[in-house]
Amino acid sequence: MADSQAWLTIVGIGEDGWDGLTAPARAAIDAADSVMGAARHLSLLGGRGGGERIVWPIPFADGVPMLLERRGERVVMLASGDPFWFGAGSVVTRHLDPGEWVAYPAASTLSLAAARLGWPVETIQGVGLHARPVETLRPLLAPGQRLLALMRDGASVTALAAWLAEQGFGGSALTVLEALGGPRERVRRVAANMLDWTDIAHPVAVAIEPVGPGRVLPCASGLDDDWFAHDGQITKRPVRALALSALAPRPGELLWDIGTGSGSVALEWLLSNPTTRAVGFERDPARLARARANAARLGVERLDLVEGDAITGLADRPHPDAVFVGGGLSPQLVEALRMLPHCRLVAHAVTLETEALLTQCQSRFGGELLRIELAQARPLGTKRGWKASYPIVQWRVAW
Template structure:
């Protein structure tokens, strides 16, 4: 049985194996009753010691109960490099109490890649594509960016290159970094359009320097409408920019987008920060599917979508920090939203009936009421004139 103190030691192991481990990490492995890890990690250890070697299963989540069942033993869990950088460390430690574990990280792939490339770590955008769609990269494709993508395996790299070409970034310089830090290390450089290697080894990361004629996603709110597939049911760019300004997304916050339509407001909320979350409610299944496709294409697949009437589907959802109602606000919905603690609400109205409801709500509950009138220049005979859009009334309130 383990002595008092941590029963689990999380050891980061690099491609140089035993030789690259710190003295405390080696001591933990030599004293362990069990060592758990992927076959590749276990193969990096010498055949020594009496510890039982346990292969971590696939999918990864299946191994967590196996690990927790060994409480009371001295257990070492092996993970790649720094276990808390796109690694398994946080997945495991969320099930443990402070004092039950200790970690000995090794240099991360990010650090090793930066050392090979001469890049400043703080300037690199890092993306883990082990089990996430390749479109996760989309917000980071802009000239001047430096991106490091951790790949599932070597076979996934040509797919990455082909996708970059499809996005108009075929001129991007790709540095393929294989088995960093070990005897199999190899670093090669090419472009997305010309990559034709079939011998890329695992583990592998790809450093991307975006270049080409592809469109870069702006950093400001209010993307052009043509970024989104829609059937006309979309909060238009200027109004969407005003809505997002009123919603004021902050890191880690959750948005409810009621009547999501094309998903444009929720998607831009998610693009504002990688820690934000959003749930979209939409009755129409075709619009729901379109919103899902838009979210995936723009790299925010974490948008959660719920089909059905929002009033029927709000129960048991995590409480939002902000709610956007793009249309269809009703008294019952207002009353339901009034029960949410510490919440910001932004609602838009186009029809006279909903505008009257917003005026009534403003009188009862306070907040800000804003009338938005927009007009665009359009041909008028041989000259030009202003064509007005329907005015939008925005109610913004916090309770």
């Protein structure tokens, strides 16, 4: 991209301010008609550069129309460090054509933190918690991991430490990194359950080395049922593992989970890869609320939940790559799903009536039928015996 094509220049600015900017970034600021940024970012310029100063409003989204109104002028937008690492860059550029902007990043907090800690960047899992709940970290909590969380302020760091202790990771080593790269830089280390500081300054990030007896989310499908709050209507662990295997989630794919109940299948789909998406359809408001709470507790906030009848709820939704029906499949629902192009369907039946429907569907539309019969050891008098569960029939098909 040639700089001459761009009316917008996105400049990443660090805590070292004007002195840390590259020559092209300085030149863009000198030549700008206006410079937009948070008040803190504008102050880091120290009065250097030309153009009108415009403070970016809060909430951030309110500033995007203000920026777009200046299309055709020479505008500089200031952002923290690397604008495209949990930064504002992508929020703005999604509204622009590629030739309309150019960016000059500064060192990211990730790079600066790695340099202070001696951690290889490729071993660090970064998370932006400016406006996201601390539960976002839940899938990442495991001894031996290296996490870097960008925090909103000192209070959010205190809340993070308390949450880690609640999860059984109170012994985790926290390195609190304040104002990296500038004259106010400070790096302090403390155990999560010992953090009692009241003077943590913004901007701040926290490096986390999880330690403790807390539960770790497995990477394989088939989480224990007690990871999910439920009312008994849940796809049990072994059957769920077989369902996820049949659904075969791939990066970026969208799942429809019809009759989501506790949300267990949709949540495991989302946990399989950070780019997957899922919509859970559920007509029972109590179960819908329970699925939402399960998603929040497991740190999977991107589960989209829809209340209402399945067939009605399907209207105007992006077409899925896969659909799971855990029970209650009907001829009408099959016909509705048949209209979806390039889709994988996995349906389970417990009742004889639904099993008969799956048999008919497999005969008409193809696919595979699998009968799942499970038994668990249970006390039988003074000894033990096998207690069988209801058999489940699985239909797997793609069209």
